[in-house]
Amino acid sequence: MSTSPSAAQAPAPWPPLRTERLLLRPVRGGDVPAVTRLWTDPDVRRHLGGPVTAPVIRIRQRRIVGAPGFHAVVRAEDGVLLGLVTVEDGGRDGETEVSYQFLPEHWGHGYAREAVGAAVARVLETAPSVVAVTQEANHRSRRLLEAVGLEHVESFVEWDAHQVLYRRRRDSRAA
Template sequence: MTELTTARLCLRPFRAGDAPAVHAYAGDPEVVRYMDWGPNTVADTEQFVAEAMSPADGVHPFAVEHAGRLIGAVELRVTSRVHSRAEFGYVLARPAWGHGYAGEAAAAVLGFAFDRLALHRVAATCDPANTGSRRVLEKIGLRYEGHLRDYLHIRGEWRDRLLFAAVRCP
């Protein structure tokens, strides 16, 4: 499994001992407010970590560490090998918000997608109300492509998504 490093972060494979740190953010209703999952139960988190430790083909989950502490996750999913396309998403614990870690981790995974996996297109979505996530996506070079109406059914409610994508430069 691949490990990526940035100036401040280590993006590494998940380990069995990560469940408590993952649950600290995955069980936090404020952290998952815009996600299509959570808040997690302990069992949900343990299942996620187990699956992340043995990901399906084309799925690249990364635990995000800062100063030796797990602060979040980024996942890249290849959605089409034929069309060289993937999607990614990220989540950080609340204490890690506002420090630029999401952009740093997302940029590292975007570089991994283009440079190591030789993908052509990488997309991400965010809730229209999640202005912080939108800023992260734009800051790392994804361009706004559209508004997806009633795209996800989350906790009993239809939610829109904004679509962003980047295409690898030749």
């Protein structure tokens, strides 16, 4: 998922969010190595502009621990970090934007769908809508967004790539 370079702000911290198999909670110091892998893994970053550079990683490592809006997704049974779900208020056109990244060894198990679906539901408890953006070529991400009830509403070019904007309004039903 790509995130807008706008002046988006992270929302107030959520209490931990539990699903059947997962826990979404603030990022902790012990999570930094796995989160750093998210930023540097070429497969994870394929549709996100490529791996992040070392100077940017150092800045992110200092800022991510406990940062509002960043939610470590951990498997409830063993605490293994699977990925991140990020929620930004005031993203695209003032709407709340959800993005996510998961480590490749955890792809294909439904974890991202479960975590993103829970995050979207949490956002829609208070926000009128939620949006997500992904590259048009990221077919897996597009299917996930549609599976959690977001609808494709716009296509555009940004960051030299074709992007798609998805949205779900509070009054719409989940798939």
